[in-house]
Amino acid sequence: MLYRVEGLVIRSTDYGEGNKIITLLTPTYGKQGIVVRGAKKLKSRYGSLAQLFTYGDFSYYKTGTLGTLNSGEIIESFRELREGLEGPAYAAYASELTDRAINDDEAAAHLFHQLKACQSALAGGKDPQIVIRAYEMKVVNASGYAPMLDECVNCGRQDGPFRFSAAAGGALCLSCKHKDPTALELEETVWKLLRVFSALDLRRLGNIAVRDSSKRQLQLALRRWMDVHLNLNLKSRNFLDQWEKYGDLLGERMKRPEPIPETEAGEGKV
Structure with a gap:
């Protein structure tokens, strides 16, 4: 059967001497695996369609698990995401995740x-750390493991302050924080951002200025959450952690946020 879909290339691997297998994320058929014959050859007609991050129109035949590309056209190449180090690092992580x-x-x-x-x-x-944290929340929600952020997961109390517990399932009030001694004490700004990211449509994401201390806490909270509930070992994440130079933070450091330089304390900073 012949299918025609719009799709984003989220994985591209070599297959045989001159071919590639791409995984598309599509709005109509979910994830689809397609063989692109001759994609590795210099004069390949469809080699550019097999590049990671490409958004295109794909026509393919499929009778079994994998399809075979029949024709295609690039809608947007996202060339910027293949240049330098930062763009590819964050985009590769989003795709692999x-x-x-x-x-x-x-x-x-x-x-x-x-x-x-x-x-x-x-x-x-846009700030890649904010973009990727917001997208992580989209993936968490789509996978069915969204954290409870507006009330205590143990007793249902709705007025904070709360601790963030990946093991317990989200917010723990002070009366229930003993349920998870490792629960994180987050800045109120971080709680607000987690709630915003959970409900946000990324197509409406504006420019958000966030303090470095809040970025670190956001990263730690979502890393902890995904480690507990998704348990994925991603090559791109290991590289990204080195790039961001954060990784898991010590508990003492979480309690002593870094001072905000004067240049970062301007209007619009959260």
Whole structure:
């Protein structure tokens, strides 16, 4: 049967001497694996369609597990995401996270649009740490492991302050924090951002200025959450952690946020 879809290339691997197998995230059929014959050859007609991050129109035949590309056209190459180090690092992480965290039957049109918006935001120069944290929350929600952020997961109390517990499932009030001694004490700004990211459509993401201490706490909270609930070993994440130079933070450091330089304390900073 012949299929025609719009899709984003989230994985591209060599197959045989001159071919590639690409994994597409599509709004209509979820994730689809397609063989692109001759993609590795210099004069390949469709080699550019097999590049990671490409957004295109794909026509393919499929009778079994894998399809075979019949024809295609690039809609947007996202060339900026293949230049330098920062763009490829964040975009590769978003693609690998999508591929590994989401089953074929869980991929839907909403996630397709969120990943496309994530790539557009990264290519457009928006703060990559904020963009990727927001997208992580989209993937967490799509995989069915969204944290409870508005009330205590143990007793239902709705007035904070709370601690963030990946093991318990989200917010723990002070009366219940003993349920998880490792629960994180987050800045109120971080709680607000987590709630915003959970509800946000990334296509409406504006420019958000966030203090470095808040970025670190956001990273730690979502890393802890994904480690507990998704348990993925991603090559791109290991590189990204080295790039961001954060990784898991010591508890003492979490309690003593870095002072905000005067140049970062201007209007619009959160």
